[in-house]
Amino acid sequence: MPYLLLAVSVLCAVAGDAMLKLSNGFSKKQFIAGIATAYLLAIYLQSVVLEWLPLGFVYAVWNALQIALVSAVGALAFKESRNKEKGIGIAVIVLGVFMLNLGKGV
Numbered sequence: 001m002p003y004l005l006l007a008v009s010v011l012c013a014v015a016g017d018a019m020l021k022l023s024n025g026f027s028k029k030q031f032i033a034g035i036a037t038a039y040l041l042a043i044y045l046q047s048v049v050l051e052w053l054p055l056g057f058v059y060a061v062w063n064a065l066q067i068a069l070v071s072a073v074g075a076l077a078f079k080e081s082r083n084k085e086k087g088i089g090i091a092v093i094v095l096g097v098f099m100l101n102l103g104k105g106v
Contacts, residue, residue: 002052009045010065012038017070021078057101064097 016038023031074080
């Protein structure tokens with residue numbers, strides 16, 4: 001259950017980031033409630049997950065997945081550039097999180 005909640009928390013944070021981009025510096029007010037809701041739900045779910053899993057693990061996984069997914073959303077939804085170097089950078093982040101948590105029994 002904590003891993004599912006962690007995944008939902010990451011997806012909420014990614015949704016908040018996408019809406020933040022759509023808000024155009026908060027000039028499009030219709031996104032503000034969605035941004036606040038997405039981020040509050042992401043943080044709440046992360047706090048629930050921390051009842052089961054260690055802080056370092058949760059924080060590392062949460063951020064690595066968020067970086068990877070936000071980069072994908074940026075490329076697919078907002079036509080932001082992608083290249084080999086960006087892909088390698090994201091892979092290194094994800095690999096780093098995996099290696100940090102290797103053998104922790106989580």
